[in-house]
Amino acid sequence: AQKVTQAQTEISVVEKEDVTLDCVYETRDTTYYLFWYKQPPSGELVFLIRRNSFDEQNEISGRYSWNFQKSTSSFNFTITASQVVDSAVYFCALSENTNAGKSTFGDGTTLTVKP
């Protein structure tokens, strides 16, 4: 069965600090997708990034970067020089290729960035 663990329930940092959100997953499939979603205080869920299981290249998008390591079943998310607007709940999710988007979500990490 699929499982996603986000061990960090809450993280609090001061603006401009770097912060890493951890995500560990379990799956028996060899083909799967990993996602990060952001839920700001306004409540909507916004897609941030998707990675397939065959692509272990790290990705950087502005202040955001993602580190995917199959050897440790981890897909960690780093925010560099955090800003108050980064305050949100961040969800990691896993879906199997054959299940057309049906995803298993972690419990989320609440990130608070203080000015």
Next chain:
Amino acid sequence: DAEITQSPRHKITETGRQVTLACHQTWNHNNMFWYRQDLGHGLRLIHYSYGVQDTNKGEVSDGYSVSRSNTEDLPLTLESAASSQTSVYFCASSDDSLKNIQYFGAGTRLSVL
């Protein structure tokens, strides 16, 4: 622009009443999902559909039902609302060609008193 809308945004009801939450998407996506979000539990899948006339149970389906009569809509019905169903409900949709990315509605906050 394509979108996914949920209604109502807020609902207060009484124990035992039937409640239906609406979800409408204009993405023309085949796949639609209902989740509930509770503190400490993240998002839990209630029901999902891969197309018209197709419905499937998720991990927390007891007390809920869905029907898919067209591509655009997947209403979620609470047959007899219980206080344990007080939660925030999210609808989502995805298209196979987009490799499983889900697009979420704004959510419905339901309180069962």
